[in-house]
Amino acid sequence: MQYGFDLAAVGSLQAMPGFLKVFGYPDASSDTGYGIDSTVQQLITSLLTLGSFVSSLVAGIFSTYLGRRHALWLACIVNAIAVGIQIGTTTPGVLYLGRLLLGFANGFLVTFSNIYTAEVSPGHMRGVMVALFAYWVNIGSVMGAVVDNKTKDRLDKLSYRIPLACLYIVPVLLFAALFFVPESPRWLLHRGKERDARKALEQLRGSSYATLLAPSSDSESDENGKAGNTTVVPTLLEIEWAEMVKGVQEEKREQGSVSALDMFRGVDLRRTILCYCMIGCQTASGVWFLIGYQTYFFTVAGITKAFEFSIMNTCFGFLGVNVGMYAIRELLGRRSILILGAIACGLCQLASAIAATVSPASLPTGQTLVAFTALFMFFYNGCVGAASYPVATELVSSRLRAWTVGTATSLGYLLAWLVNFCTPYFINPEHLNWGARYGYIWFASNVLCVGFFYFNMPEMKGRSLEELDEIFAARVPARKFREYRTVIRETARIDAVSAKGVGWLRET
Known part of the structure; x- marks a missing residue:
């Protein structure tokens, strides 16, 4: 939500x-009576991206010693x-410092929120829970656009200080909530803190995970769960814990x-x-191109409510x-x-390009x-945003997740900057037009x-993440992942039964 709010709100300041x-x-020629130097514009945007790039790049170092929560x-x-610096300053140089620090914070928020969620989610719910990242980015974008729309006509400093002050909301709530959230059990296990990991x-x-799994119909030896005529059936929690430890x-x-x-x-x-x-x-979908320049194209094509249509598109994204x-x-x-998302995004880009080729700068093209x-x-x-x-x-493996996801996120920021840097040379009339x-x-x-x-x-x-470790280690081709049967799930079940025994079953 913080990331989405910043993208929408600060971009309109x-x-x-x-x-x-x-x-x-x-600037008397401007509708607002003021202009802004292009260097200032570039630094406000690029320094945020630079800060995010650097913090994502070093996320692995911090994770090694601090963990996800810290x-x-x-x-x-x-x-x-960073927000306090930006609200209080009237000097561009100090503003740049605030943007750089805010980018550093954003990089950590994006990287570690996704890493933590992936590591603590149950396997069958992980896709939805990590996809909540895209869900809240869109909510933040809508809220950022709404706040800007309410303050844009003010002529005092509160016009931009109110949106900036709103950037305190999510971190303050998150800071307090983290006191009630345990550290990632997988990170704790990798650090040798088995008791803390089990508690987490x-x-x-x-x-919810104290329910018993149905006993297997297959006959098993005594060491695999048979005790007399009674089959020891581990809980979902025991299975997951044994699988995690074994992995x-x-x-x-x-x-x-x-x-x-x-x-x-x-x-x-x-x-x-x-x-x-x-x-x-x-980035290859072209999303940064449209986010950055859709309002410009609407205006050129004669669409009079370009700002409102941009908000509408954000809402369509939220629905998606x-x-x-x-x-x-x-x-x-x-x-x-x-696959579906890439096909649809490609066709949408193609349709817009064809319309601009047939009748550039016309109202039907704008529509x-x-x-x-x-x-x-x-x-x-x-599709792409929700699943990526x-x-x-x-x-990636648990032991390298902070390093790999962090550097991958840095790559994403670098590619986004590259698109924003190169796009004007392709679309502006004084260049390729x-x-x-x-x-x-x-x-x-x-x-x-x-x-x-x-x-x-x-x-x-x-x-589960441990099953994926086993499948990748076996060098299974991409198309055979779905039918591959892992050993770790069955051995984790056996270990869970062996650890508890018949007495545990009777108590349960």
């Missing part, structure tokens, strides 16, 4: 008279300092100590490449996230929904752009994404 009075200059606390503290898992699962032990025995360079060795190299490509496909989360959980799984941009936001947020972070966090025909390039990149998802992306729906 540069059109507010109250903000331009302080950080711009008088890293989020640190992000909340840095966020509070019990707190996370509560009584961590296997990793430590096979891989030894953790190094950042392990991301590029052995079976982890494949997982790292898949994770990087998944985050790269977000809701549909996408249901589809991930109940219908399609990860791989199919990613076409509005329609297909809305469809793009629906399918991007419902669940997939990226599942793809492609306008919305730039969509041809994004259609082609979406076609490449479809090929990547089809041939290389495995289906991981319903698998």
